[in-house]
Amino acid sequence: MTDSKRDKGMKEAGAAPLTPPMSASMKIRKIGNSLGVILPKDVLASLRVEEGDTVEVVQTSDGRIELAVVDREADDLMALAEDIMAENRAVLRALAK
Template sequence: MFETKIRKVGNSAVVTLSSEVLAAMDVKEGDSVFLARSDDGGMRLMAHNPELAAAMQAAEDVMDENRDLLQALA
């Protein structure tokens, strides 16, 4: 587990990732990452994965197209 702090930069809040974290994620400065809510209510930070990005976009498109049906089923 890695610990970091949230700090203010301009009008944004930022989280600084150490070089150890970047190496563990196999990412570097300038790379894109995903932040996703996990089933337990936490957040998960993941390295950019083009296949995951395409699958998530497809899921969003289906949910947008079927919003009324999905609400009725909920």
């Protein structure tokens, strides 16, 4: 896993605020049969994303909308680890004693 891929993940949403705080206005445009926005280069750079990466739209408890970078590789590895732990629960309990 490269450093740039390792840096991506859900932790980005909770990362320290950008300095100075970033603000960007974007126009909603028709993209195919949907509506969307085009993110400026500086926003993409701050999120550390590139074409093909996945972001999640998250609504916070105070009603704000945030973009969170999704690290699919980490999610897949965690799911695999959970499956292995579930299949070997008795062995893991014995080792924990």
